[in-house]
Amino acid sequence: MDEGRPAWVRSDLEREYYDSEWGMPVVDEAGVYERIVLEGFQAGLSWVTVLKKREAFRAAFAGFDPDAVAAFGEEEVELLLGDERLLRNRAKIEAAIQNARATVVLREADGLPEGPVGAEPGLARLVWSFRPEEEPPAPSLHEGAGSMIPESVALAKELKRRGFTFVGPVTMYALMQAIGIVNDHPEESPRRAACAAAVRKALAD
Template identity: 45%
Template sequence: MERCGWCGEDALYCEYHDTEWGVPERDGRALWEKLILDGFQAGLSWITILRKREAFRAAFQGFEPEIIATWGEAEVARLLADPGIVRHRGKIEATIGNAQAYLDLGGADAFRDMIWAYVDGQPIQNAFATLAEVPAQTALSQQVSRDLKRAGFRFCGPTIVYAWMQACGLVNDHLVNCPRHQAVKGL
């Protein structure tokens, strides 16, 4: 058995695959952070974001929505000058708006409950044998994306949402020949 091929041989990527990807995330604030990072990944590789994750956490003050929601142009300018993160005005401004949308929904517990309701509280267990079988998006990720956008979120299209659902364990897309498939299924 071998791990899913998307992580290659990079040690950081393998560690992420082996310990984090696909593990059900039930903390609403952590779900929000991961959605923001997946939004920053748009147009880039996930390993780029993974390598910058600690710099993102520092720059965005631990991804505390209550802090980020109050930010304005001064903070946007500070972040655009930070070489440790992806410096993209639209994604930075979307993060501020997404913090406001998250709080408008009711915060961590409300966000968690909303997201996990899409899968009736239990991860979807897929059984893909090859990476070619794994979809980039699904009808469910399209629905979640539409609902998030209606709630005021940005940078949350159906492909981003599906990658986020995989990362957060709402769906188990570890390949069946990967040792993590059964381990994650048992969580």
């Protein structure tokens, strides 16, 4: 741990990600879809493993364009399974494709919860609608944050109901932390205030 960073920030790549991206607001559909894909692939692995392959994932999954990925079929699945740059897990690859299709369907879905107007309608606004009404207390630098909250449990349930997979409550809490829905930067971290200000601005636009 250094300069207020939590214990999971160990490598230079993780440090760059933490200092520039983790906890910053992501309020567009493609951006939220990308994070869901990456968090799904991370399940059971270290986050740095996914970060090292992020650009390969971006290229393989059409820049995380949900419309393009939704059109993938078995031929594309086999190509992805043969791509040595990726984490070649059939279930996770098929989940990324299914989640792209579910993302496209959400654009026209009825009965979506109301989310902040700063979030793009559809997936992004649905995910942001589960932002806690009260910001959880800042985690201790030494103890770290928990692994889930009631809102991440509810978000996981709603996404599964709408056809998403690999979106369990722990994975969804990691998503909420990563895209600014909850601010789990330690009190000692200068990133806490910076991300809070960025979220306020993004949701007000």
